Every structure is written in C-alpha cells, then in structure tokens.
Amino acid sequence: MRFDRNKAFPYPVLRPYSDDYKEVEFQATVEFEVGKEKIGVKVGFAVSSDEIAEEIKKGNAEYMAAISCRDTYFQFVLASDSRKMEAEFDVGELRGEVRVNPYVVVKKDISKFASSDINSEFGAGPFSFVVGDILAQDETQVFYIDRDLFRPVTSVFELVKKEGQTEGFWSVSFEEDHVQIEVSPKLKESIDNARNDKSKRVVLVNSIYFAAVMQAIQKLKDEESRGTYEEKKWAQIIIAQAHNKGCDLNAHDAYLIAERLMQQPIKLLETYVLKGGE
Amino acid sequence: MKANFMKTGKVQELLTNIAANLDSYRNSNFDFIVADPSYFFETNLEIDENLLSKIECDKNNLNEVQNCINMYGAINGLSHYLARDQRLWVYLTHTVLLKYTRERWSIPQDNEKAIKHIKTHFFCVGARGIERDNAASRLWWLASLCSRTKGIDFSEALTCFLYQSDVRANIVERPTTSQNIHVFSAILKKLNDSYKSNKELFEREKFRPFMKELNLAGGIKLLAALPESSITLILDQCIAKALQK
Numbered sequence: 013m014r015f016d017r018n019k020a021f022p023y024p025v026l027r028p029y030s031d032d033y034k035e036v037e038f039q040a041t042v043e044f045e046v047g048k049e050k051i052g053v054k055v056g057f058a059v060s061s062d063e064i065a066e067e068i069k070k071g072n073a074e075y076m077a078a079i080s081c082r083d084t085y086f087q088f089v090l091a092s093d094s095r096k097m098e099a100e101f102d103v104g105e106l107r108g109e110v111r112v113n114p115y116v117v118v119k120k121d122i123s124k125f126a127s128s129d130i131n132s133e134f135g136a137g138p139f140s141f142v143v144g145d146i147l148a149q150d151e152t153q154v155f156y157i158d159r160d161l162f163r164p165v166t167s168v169f170e171l172v173k174k175e176g177q178t179e180g181f182w183s184v185s186f187e188e189d190h191v192q193i194e195v196s197p198k199l200k201e202s203i204d205n206a207r208n209d210k211s212k213r214v215v216l217v218n219s220i221y222f223a224a225v226m227q228a229i230q231k232l233k234d235e236e237s238r239g240t241y242e243e244k245k246w247a248q249i250i251i252a253q254a255h256n257k258g259c260d261l262n263a264h265d266a267y268l269i270a271e272r273l274m275q276q277p278i279k280l281l282e283t284y285v286l287k288g289g290e
Numbered sequence: 291m292k293a294n295f296m297k298t299g300k301v302q303e304l305l306t307n308i309a310a311n312l313d314s315y316r317n318s319n320f321d322f323i324v325a326d327p328s329y330f331f332e333t334n335l336e337i338d339e340n341l342l343s344k345i346e347c348d349k350n351n352l353n354e355v356q357n358c359i360n361m362y363g364a365i366n367g368l369s370h371y372l373a374r375d376q377r378l379w380v381y382l383t384h385t386v387l388l389k390y391t392r393e394r395w396s397i398p399q400d401n402e403k404a405i406k407h408i409k410t411h412f413f414c415v416g417a418r419g420i421e422r423d424n425a426a427s428r429l430w431w432l433a434s435l436c437s438r439t440k441g442i443d444f445s446e447a448l449t450c451f452l453y454q455s456d457v458r459a460n461i462v463e464r465p466t467t468s469q470n471i472h473v474f475s476a477i478l479k480k481l482n483d484s485y486k487s488n489k490e491l492f493e494r495e496k497f498r499p500f501m502k503e504l505n506l507a508g509g510i511k512l513l514a515a516l517p518e519s520s521i522t523l524i525l526d527q528c529i530a531k532a533l534q535k
Contacts, residue, residue: 013466013512021510078514080469084370085435087469089514104369117515143520144511159371189298 015113015152023139024130026061026116026148033129036061038148040077040114044155046162051106053079054098055090057114063127064116064147068093072122073147076115081157083108091117106157116148156252160245165253165273166221168246169193169228173200184224186231189245193224214280222270222277229254229266229273293335293365295377296384300329304384305413308405315408316397320384330381335372338364342382345390345429352394354429355448361426362433373434376414379427383412391425421462435468439475440518447478450485454492457481460501466508467501472518476525491529499535503528 017029024032038059045052055077059065067073076091079099086105090097124138141147160167174194177183182199185192195203203220206212231237232247241247250273254261259269271277296304300323304311314320323329341364347353372378383391395411398404414420414427421431436447451458461467467477484491491497507513507524516524 083374085469104371107371107374117512144516146512
C-alpha cells in the first residue's frame, strides 16, 4: 500500500498531510549501507501519539517497514515493537529504485481505541481495528541501489584522446553513456603518466574532473538539456547519486552538488598536495 | 561453462546496426561475436550449456513451461541484480539462443517491422523489456517469479501463470500482487484451481474485477502484514464479488 496524501481511509490514520489526528505525528528514518556482499538497512520510528504507542506496548500493534524493489520483485517486511530495527540482504536482491513504506499496523484486533487527538469528524469513538489495519503511516522513502552508484561519480567519466584538439584546451562530450573528456594525444599521455602518483591524481580530480562533473550537473539542471541526456548512463548515475545524498538538482548550485558527489575533493588536495602529507 | 556478457559498447553497436544485420537475424548467424573477444567478457557465473541447448520451440509448440524450467535451471546461480543486466541476455539471444529466439519470435518480412521486432525480442529495450520482451530473459524472470511461490508445484505455478498473457500482465504490473510472496502465491493457487476446473478466473471479464476488488481490499488493509491464510480469505471474498458481476 503506497502512501497517497489524497487518500481517505474509512478509519482514522495518523499520517502526514492529513488531519485525521491533531497535534501528534508519526515519522520514520531509513538508512541504507551497501557493502560488497550485503546491503544493510536501518529503520527508526518516532510516534508522538501516546495511545498508539500504548497499543504497541500492549502487543496489539507493531512498527512495520515494507522494503520493496520493483526491478527485482523483492519485498521484505520488517516488523517489531521496537522503535529501531535493522536487516541485511544479499547484494544481489536489490537493484534500482527501492521503496520503503513505514507503518504502525494492527496485529491483534483492537476493540476500544480512543484518543483525544482524533479529529472529531470521526465521531466520539471508541474505534475498532482489525488485524492488518493501519494506525499510522509515513511517506514512502525512495532510494536508488546500484553498484555503480556507490562507485566514485568519476567512474562514468572517460578521458579520451581527440586528434586535432588544440594544445592547452580540452572539451567535454555528453553524447555517450560515459561523459567523454576530450584531450589532445599529448595531454592524454601526460595525464596517463600522472595517474600513478597519488598527489597528481588528486590535482586531476580537483581540476579537469571537477570541472567536467560540474558541467555534467549543469546539463541536468537545465531543463532543456536534461531531456536530451537523462537516458544516458552518466546522467542516471548523477541523478540517483544526487538523490541519495539529498541534493536537489533544481535548487542547489552545480558546484555544491559536485562537491557532495565527489566527497569534498578539496580535502584530498589539502592532505596530499597543500600539506604534502601521505 | 562460464557466462559471457556482451560489452556495453557492442550492445549499442548491434542495436545501431540492426538494419545492416537483418540478413544475419533472418537467415545467418553472429558467429563473429563468439570469435572476437572484443565483443564480450567472461564472468564467474556458471551456465549449464546442456540445459540451455534444450531450450527450443516450434510453431505448434512454444514449449514455454519447459523452456522456463530449463532456463532457470541453466543459470540458477544468477542473482536478481545480474538478471537485470541486458549484456547477458543480448549475448545469449545473439549466440546460443539465436535459433530459439528466431523461432519463438518469428521476424516479420517487412524490414521496418522487422527492426522494431528485433529491438524488442533480441535486446532489452524499455522499462519492461527484460522481464517481458527479451526472448531469453523473460523465460528466466517468469521462472524466477514462480519459483518463489509457496504451496504450489513450480511446474504447475508456471503452467497457470503462463496460460493467459493478460492475466499475467495484470499480476506482474501491480507491485502489490507481484512483490509479496504470500499474495503472489495465494493468487497463483486460485488460478491453478481455476486452471484445473473451468478456467473461469482466466476470463478477462472475471479476472479484471477480481483484481479491482483486491486493489480495494489492499487499499485499506496492509496485505503485506497478513499471513497467507488471511490473504486467501480476502481473495475468496474478492473472487466471489467478481464472479457475481
């Protein structure tokens, strides 16, 4: 059951954008961690309705999070009377969009539920609930899981040599699945040689790659060019990585998003070049 | 044998060159792919070549159930993550499963129609291309879905699931019915019962109202929170209402 802010239940449900309850809230936090073999998820719940919390305590209801992945037909239901729960899945179970729907669900029939926070439109109560009814629901949280998403964003950028490229200039092409950073054959050779040295690699990341990532983000910020490129692999990776890191392509500046996606590359510059450390 | 994956760039190249390769799709082969390692890379995934070679059909017998079983058995170590990788399936439809793909999805005479048809069944195009359209991957995904069912034999589950494409699409396209194992199993059992009797539930005018009733029930009650016995009870009520209409 997906979250729909316009939906009306035949019984009061504590949820965002709804006035079924007054003054009280139900919220969930979800965190994914992707490892080499396993994907971990941690879900935390907070409910400020004393009456709902009491039903959980009495064993009549429980916190629940339904974790679903459309691409792999995976669904896992986490349920507990504890406000914190976690689970682990094989890394092969999830791919693409993963949705987490948090609820408080009735697990034993409740015959006399009353709360002064319930909107008077529902009448004086008390209310009855049966197994499977929902006492509280939070908004669906969406995550993108792909091994490529947990690689550095620069993995979708490719340095290629371009015959005839003027020395001292480089260009970026967005037409392929990987962004192509086009440099002269001579510069390509210099860069390839520099890759063996950590501090030189850090300079590359902070110069040519940072600018290219920023420009790619700008292409996705611009509505017109976004339509042209959003099916490309590089665009999908940037869009999904930005989403997972809480960046808004429409609202945040390109350089700030680039900093987040590249995990503050200036820190590496400071450590390996400016301070000369290892 | 180890599974080979086509390189991404080569998938793109083949997709671009469908028109130029029409004769190979219709009458010849893509042996140059197997012969040229720049087209693919080997993975650690094991494939049972013997089972794969048993995937076959003809005009009179599509052999869908057995082909699904053979495909799933041939690549049973495949994770769902990798099963969504088009590079595996495009390699198979252009090599060991070329003949099967050509016979299962007969290529139209008209060149324009043929290009569209090849894109659909030899490649994995669009949101549902992998589980619905690609000749090889659809067999694996159908089998994978049915392998999760509880309380119903794998082969029987496949038989009733594959019986009617409209019914199948209705189940697969609804996350509520395809993702939750209890709900999916309970529906398949109902379909299996119907398949063995009068097949009434497979009729469009019966199955669609049944799904509609189930949607309504799932709108106010969290089906994922219920045990299979309670789900079966809800399904019985939905079927009774649908059959009354």
